[in-house]
Amino acid sequence: MNLLKRRRLIWLLSIAAVAAALGATTVLRYQGILLPVRVASGSMADSLLGPHRSLECKDCGFTFCFGLDLEVPLDLATCPNCGYARNDSTRATLHEGDRVLIDRWAYAFSAPARGDVVAFCDPTNNSELAVKRIMGLPSERIEIAHGEIFTNGTLYRKRLVEAMQVATLVYDDANRPHQEGKLAARWASDEQETGWRALNGGYAWTPPSPDNTRLDWLTYRHWRCYTSPTPRMEETPIADNDAYNQGLSRELHEVTDLILSCKVTTPSESEITLMLHDGRESFTAMISTITQSVELRRGERFLTRAALAELREPRARSTQFGIVDQQLLIAVEGKPLIRCEYTPLDKPLQPTSRPIGIAARGGECAVTEIRVYRDIYYLNAFGGSTTWSCSAPIPAETYLVLGDNSPISRDSRHWNSPGLHRNLFVGKVLGLRR
Numbered sequence: 001m002n003l004l005k006r007r008r009l010i011w012l013l014s015i016a017a018v019a020a021a022l023g024a025t026t027v028l029r030y031q032g033i034l035l036p037v038r039v040a041s042g043s044m045a046d047s048l049l050g051p052h053r054s055l056e057c058k059d060c061g062f063t064f065c066f067g068l069d070l071e072v073p074l075d076l077a078t079c080p081n082c083g084y085a086r087n088d089s090t091r092a093t094l095h096e097g098d099r100v101l102i103d104r105w106a107y108a109f110s111a112p113a114r115g116d117v118v119a120f121c122d123p124t125n126n127s128e129l130a131v132k133r134i135m136g137l138p139s140e141r142i143e144i145a146h147g148e149i150f151t152n153g154t155l156y157r158k159r160l161v162e163a164m165q166v167a168t169l170v171y172d173d174a175n176r177p178h179q180e181g182k183l184a185a186r187w188a189s190d191e192q193e194t195g196w197r198a199l200n201g202g203y204a205w206t207p208p209s210p211d212n213t214r215l216d217w218l219t220y221r222h223w224r225c226y227t228s229p230t231p232r233m234e235e236t237p238i239a240d241n242d243a244y245n246q247g248l249s250r251e252l253h254e255v256t257d258l259i260l261s262c263k264v265t266t267p268s269e270s271e272i273t274l275m276l277h278d279g280r281e282s283f284t285a286m287i288s289t290i291t292q293s294v295e296l297r298r299g300e301r302f303l304t305r306a307a308l309a310e311l312r313e314p315r316a317r318s319t320q321f322g323i324v325d326q327q328l329l330i331a332v333e334g335k336p337l338i339r340c341e342y343t344p345l346d347k348p349l350q351p352t353s354r355p356i357g358i359a360a361r362g363g364e365c366a367v368t369e370i371r372v373y374r375d376i377y378y379l380n381a382f383g384g385s386t387t388w389s390c391s392a393p394i395p396a397e398t399y400l401v402l403g404d405n406s407p408i409s410r411d412s413r414h415w416n417s418p419g420l421h422r423n424l425f426v427g428k429v430l431g432l433r434r
């Protein structure tokens with residue numbers, strides 16, 4: 001949240017607090033500014049949750065939420081983090097929908113922007129209040145294909161912060177399955193002689209031999225983390241399954257837009273290389289204390305470099321490396337460092353079950369708090385991967401709105417006229433989960 005937004009939020013919350021202190025009558029008078037509402041459906045999960053249950057996985061301890069929009073088959077919930085499929089959903093804690101505030105003045109002096117989450121009177125549902133994200137602007141022609149949004153025929157490329165707002169957590173290494181002794185490790189080395197060793201919360205690396213010039217790789221293996229007749233440890237490419245829609249039977253799609261998030265500690269002269277595979281080729285981001293920089297490569301080919309100051313300080317730096325919307329994105333300590341668009345190779349997509357790696361070379365180093373995320377995968381109106389598009393450009397003062405939870409959301413994709421006139425907006429939604 002930038003400073004301006006934070007100040008505005010503090011100002012609005014101050015008004016709400018004052019209004020609350022003055023009593024209920026006054027609050028009613030101030031509803032013109034901030035309107036508190038409770039989210040009623042899961043169409044914006046995981047940004048906003050409707051009535052839902054939360055449950056801690058019996059195997060890995062990961063806490064996941066699933067909506068009441070759908071029944072859980074046989075009362076058994078599958079953990080999205082480890083794939084354990086025998087979590088008793090009747091033990092889950094029941095929650096009401098998220099409480100949010102609607103800022104009714106948000107668009108008094110500025111136009112709605114793509115990515116804003118807005119509340120509106122749903123023209124297709126008796127003007128009930130609904131909440132969705134703006135993804136199409138006036139005069140644009142919007143198309144959904146291969147899980148992506150195209151505006152006027154051009155792929156919409158999100159910034160890293162936007163991508164993280166709609167990303168789904170695929171694997172959090174803080175929650176390793178307890179049965180991992182019987183199963184293959186999710187992060188592991190294939191080398192006979194490796195310097196990687198698992199710690200609580202991450203992996204430390206020490207040079208395995210004095211002659212240490214090769215990259216020593218730790219590789220992520222993806223398992224099937226959804227209900228399936230095959231064993232969960234069977235390796236498979238990452239798909240667009242999600243925990244929130246437990247019980248929804250639908251076609252899944254392989255996702256190659258991924259973000260690796262971790263903390264990197266490089267106390268001595270060392271290099272840590274992060275690798276992502278886009279289903280056609282691999283890209284690397286090398287963080288080097290020797291050159292004090294992060295260097296981006298496509299295969300062996302150098303692409304670009306960004307300086308990183310004080311890299312030898314012995315502290316953990318949060319680092320994100322993503323391939324999202326045909327661009328390479330790197331941020332360190334929350335600061336965007338590299339955004340590099342590219343054209344994918346002209347060959348068939350072949351997603352791998354091992355699309356992410358971390359390699360070390362040089363002196364001791366460590367990588368902790370490792371999380372893997374996948375990009376949002378938009379579906380057409382009928383849930384499949386085929387193309388959806390609005391038949392004409394969006395009229396003036398009108399916006400296309402989509403739910404983040406594409407498999408169950410009822411939104412612009414389903415309306416005869418997909419645009420939503422600005423007059424139907426109630427305001428901008430504050431208090432999202434991320």
Ligand SMILES: [Zn+2]
Binds near residue numbers: 082084
């Ligand atoms: Zn689990």
